[in-house]
Amino acid sequence: MGHMQEQPELIAACAEKWDFNWLLHRAAQRVGAAFAEEIQNFGISLRGQLILQALATEEAQRTQLALGAMLGLDKTTLTSELDKLERAELLVRVPDPNDRRVRKPVITDKGRALQKEAGDALAEVERRFQARFSAREMETIRKALQDLSRGEGPVHGSCI
Template sequence: MDLAAQAACAQQVSLNWLLHRAAQKLGAAMQEAAARHDLTARGQLVLTALCQEDFRRTQLALGQALALDKTTLTAELDRLERAGLVVREPHPHDRRVRVPVITDRGRAVQGEVERLHQQVEREFTAGLEPAQCRDLQAILERLIASCRGPDSGSCL
């Protein structure tokens, strides 16, 4: 970024800009941590969702739950499947539909990257008191929950 662009960015103080910039910095650190295991941050999001499922979701339902469009999710599942982290099985009632399932290797990688992501979050918020971290999370959750507009775009 050139000096003029840096100066322009430094002048920004709107909530949108601050949230966006904080998300960029945290996201870059999260991506770097995931890349240590040849994973993307989005791939980690998918693996985490598959680890937490008490029931199987179709690719379509998984994409809707994660706010990922069909093309983006399919490409991510392709990468995860090539890496041996997920398999796509036929739906028991509709052979045309695929159900992504995490493998044992996928669970191991997800757990390790989750630990790295937790460390990244601790480092990112190291300048805050524990109560401030809890307050920040609670405020962000309230802002997200109170937004009445439609969800749009990817969650990552």
């Protein structure tokens, strides 16, 4: 799937938008679109990759409920993503030995391999964006974004 073509009217309407919120939003859209396009090559969504990454790097198993809370995904969205990943044999859900009503998603070897390959591909997409800036500029950008992400007030929505 190629890059989506922007409509000329949209470009004209947005050409003079330079306020801070708009710039952050537009940058996030561009990076997110590049990530979404790349992850399609692996047959999963960005949320699916986020879940696999959490399961691959988490030493202690998490319940579905805890995983959803950690990733900021509501129960319906998480369950849908877990269903897709389970059908693709990238994870299995096993009963908790302490409470058989509770299920714990566990990444499979196939899921771990796909997560690593997809993670490497997404890291390359990120490197291409970062290549526009010097190391010092990237340090400043990263620090500024981290400071903004730790802002005051509630955070709504998932990690993606």
